[in-house]
Amino acid sequence: MHLKNNYFMVIVGILLLGSCTNKSTPPNLLFVFPDQMRASTLGFMEKEPVMTPHLDRFASEGLVLTNAVSNAPVCSPYRAMMMSGRYPISNGVVSNTTSKLAPLDIQLRKDEVCWSDILKENGYSLGYIGKWHLDYPHEPYIDCANNRGETKWNEWCPPERRHGFDFWYSYDTYDYHMKPLYWSTDAKREEFHYVDQWGPEHEADMALNYLANENGEYRDNDKPFALVVSMNPPHMPYNQLPDKYVRMYDDMDEQIQELINSPSVPDTSDRWGKYYRKHIKNQLAMVTGVDEQFGRILQGLKDFGYEKNTIVVFTSDHGDNLGKHGKISKTNPYEESFNIPFIIRWPDKIKPRHDSKLLLSVPDLYPSLLDLMGFSKEIPDAVEGSSFANYFTGGDAELPTSQLYFIVRHNNLLNPEFGSLKQKLSFDERGIRTEQYTLMIDRKANGPTDIYLWDRKADPYQMNNLAKEKPELVEKLYKKELLPWLIKTGDEWRWERK
Ligand code: CA
Numbered sequence: 001m002h003l004k005n006n007y008f009m010v011i012v013g014i015l016l017l018g019s020c021t022n023k024s025t026p027p028n029l030l031f032v033f034p035d036q037m038r039a040s041t042l043g044f045m046e047k048e049p050v051m052t053p054h055l056d057r058f059a060s061e062g063l064v065l066t067n068a069v070s071n072a073p074v075c076s077p078y079r080a081m082m083m084s085g086r087y088p089i090s091n092g093v094v095s096n097t098t099s100k101l102a103p104l105d106i107q108l109r110k111d112e113v114c115w116s117d118i119l120k121e122n123g124y125s126l127g128y129i130g131k132w133h134l135d136y137p138h139e140p141y142i143d144c145a146n147n148r149g150e151t152k153w154n155e156w157c158p159p160e161r162r163h164g165f166d167f168w169y170s171y172d173t174y175d176y177h178m179k180p181l182y183w184s185t186d187a188k189r190e191e192f193h194y195v196d197q198w199g200p201e202h203e204a205d206m207a208l209n210y211l212a213n214e215n216g217e218y219r220d221n222d223k224p225f226a227l228v229v230s231m232n233p234p235h236m237p238y239n240q241l242p243d244k245y246v247r248m249y250d251d252m253d254e255q256i257q258e259l260i261n262s263p264s265v266p267d268t269s270d271r272w273g274k275y276y277r278k279h280i281k282n283q284l285a286m287v288t289g290v291d292e293q294f295g296r297i298l299q300g301l302k303d304f305g306y307e308k309n310t311i312v313v314f315t316s317d318h319g320d321n322l323g324k325h326g327k328i329s330k331t332n333p334y335e336e337s338f339n340i341p342f343i344i345r346w347p348d349k350i351k352p353r354h355d356s357k358l359l360l361s362v363p364d365l366y367p368s369l370l371d372l373m374g375f376s377k378e379i380p381d382a383v384e385g386s387s388f389a390n391y392f393t394g395g396d397a398e399l400p401t402s403q404l405y406f407i408v409r410h411n412n413l414l415n416p417e418f419g420s421l422k423q424k425l426s427f428d429e430r431g432i433r434t435e436q437y438t439l440m441i442d443r444k445a446n447g448p449t450d451i452y453l454w455d456r457k458a459d460p461y462q463m464n465n466l467a468k469e470k471p472e473l474v475e476k477l478y479k480k481e482l483l484p485w486l487i488k489t490g491d492e493w494r495w496e497r498k
Contacts, residue, residue: 027346027373028310029119029226030207030301033082034200034290035075035131035235036329038319039066039339041287049255050284051248054295055343058314061352062345063392068360069433072406073318073330073337075133075173076106078362082317083114083134083163085366085383087404087489094408094425097136097172099152101413104421108134110161115366118378119226120164125219127167127210130203130230132157135172142192144181146174154181156189165228167218169206177233177240198242200231204293208300229297234286234320236329238279245285245292256281264324264334264461272323279322311346311372313365325462333405333431333440333452334462346372350392359403359435364388384489402481404489405431405440418445422492430493432481438462439477441495449495453477471497 039045043052044059045066070078072088080086080093088094097107108114116126137152146153153173162168168185171192180199183192195202207229210218219225233241249256259265259280266273294314301307321327321336330337342360344350349372363385370379371389379387391397407429418424424445431440436457442450451467453474458464467474475497486493 025309026122026124026224028224028306029369029373030229030297030310030312031227031315032229032231032294032297032313033315033317034231034233034287035317036320037234037287037290037316037341038336039068039341040319040336041234041284042341043291048259048284049252051288052291054291054298055314055341058294058298058312058345059343061347062312062343063350063352064354065342065344065358065360066354066356067358067403067435068315068340068342069338069362069403069405070316070318070330070340071361071363071404073332074407075131075317076108077406078317079132079134080108080112081362082365083108083116084112085115085363085379085385086112087363087384087491088406088408089425089489089491090382090384093134094406095410095413097134097155098410099137099141099147100150101410102136102138104413106413107136108161108163112163113380113382114163115370116164116226116228118164118370118375118380119373120166122375122378123223124164125167125223125225126165127169127219127225127227128162128165128230129169129206129210129228130171130199131173131232132170132230133173135161137172142189144174144192145176156183156187156192158189167210169203170230175232175235175237177235177237180232198233198240198289200233200290200293201242203229203231204296207297211297211300211304211306231290231293233290234283236279238282238286241282241286241289245289246282248288249281249285252281252284256284262324262461263463264336266323266326270326272326272328274323275328276323283320283322308347311344311369313369314341314343316340331407331409333429333433333438335438335456335460338405338433338438344392346392351394356435357399358388358391358397359400359433360388361385361400361403368392402432402434402477402485404482404485405429405433405438406491412445415445425491426493428493430482430486430491430495432477432485434477434481437473437477439474439482441474441478441482443493443495 040047044056076096080091084091135155137155141147155172177199318330320329367387371387427445438454440452453467454462
């Protein structure tokens with residue numbers, strides 16, 4: 001009995017020690033994502049003449065995944081995948097949350113178990129700063145500029161829909177970068193306020209306040225934290241930024257002209273060719289502004305002593321064509337829209353390197369991050385992404401052979417002629433991206449199916465559609481790559497070669 005008791009106490013001691021060491025040093029998480037920043041606007045990638053000194057340094061200290069994509073490259077679907085770890089059919093956010101799609105109940109579900117809910121349950125302080133875009137506007141509409149047209153965009157997120165974030169400084173959508181508006185944690189629906197400051201700069205100020213946490217005003221100092229900073233630029237309108245960033249590109253005419261000469265930029269007779277020429281300089285300048293503000297947050301992390309024990313992620317919700325290929329911005333499978341920045345840093349745990357082998361998908365973030373942070377057992381079975389935590393820290397992983405592409409058009413969802421929501425989801429665009437190929441099949445509700453196949457190794461600008469020339473390859477990629485994704489994600493969209 002005596003022996004048994006001692007044995008019992010030793011076991012209890014080991015368990016307690018184990019749980020104490022785990023619980024005393026769980027890492028913090030800082031997740032920063034600007035809106036609409038394509039992967040090629042990372043300076044160190046040397047693809048565009050963009051100045052990103054802070055990101056360049058940060059990238060040299062972390063793991064850079066050059067083949068990360070936004071599987072549904074548009075705001076709300078990305079955000080819902082990022083929060084839920086599930087693809088659009090499963091989480092229900094198949095398109096942007098707007099007043100017009102409100103009758104289809106397209107918004108992040110209140111009972112969705114997000115990674116932030118799990119961290120909250122496990123003793124974290126959680127903060128969200130910036131754009132949310134996961135709630136649809138309802139009547140009476142919030143009285144602000146982007147709610148006065150036919151489609152309303154902005155809405156307050158009530159505390160019970162914040163998925164564990166206890167510090168809140170956010171809005172749904174509001175593209176006025178020089179005078180953004182926010183709801184703070186305790187503000188009621190009508191109590192939003194405007195700020196006379198460039199959005200990313202103001203949000204970096206707020207992030208620094210959160211890190212400094214003077215008088216414990218922002219969070220519980222005894223708890224680890226997870227902070228999300230969701231900046232709106234480099235999203236349009238491209239003329240809303242401090243002039244100092246534009247001036248930094250005044251001597252860059254030659255380099256910008258080289259970009260304009262790229263084969264995928266339409267010529268000056270085309271409206272999108274004009275659009276690209278008009279905005280490219282400012283857009284690069286906006287990225288430089290985002291870089292500067294991200295750099296300030298990183299410096300704060302260091303100054304307040306959190307650098308070592310904080311996992312930092314920098315990514316974006318999708319990219320931006322800026323008129324390339326005749327496409328205004330996103331919702332297309334060209335690399336400008338589809339391929340996003342992804343950099344993760346955790347000093348001493350993740351070895352700095354560039355990796356092109358891991359074809360990362362958005363739903364993989366949730367399980368990968370929770371797994372890295374020590375919460376692999378808490379990941380719900382409903383999560384559809386895979387954890388690559390072991391791969392991030394230098395171990396092996398079974399790597400995916402492709403990434404899913406998913407777009408349902410807003411206007412088609414609104415068209416009553418196209419039937420029920422289920423019928424509407426059998427149309428529009430699905431595809432896959434492998435290391436070499438991008439395939440996209442556009443099943444039109446009222447017209448012939450369009451198929452696009454690009455060999456990105458031979459044709460990096462995606463100028464040459466091989467679909468007619470290589471029907472067997474289209475069929476093979478459909479059957480071997482796309483169909484398994486459709487089945488896995490509960491998507492009833494199907495295609496058959498005629
Ligand atoms: Ca967006």
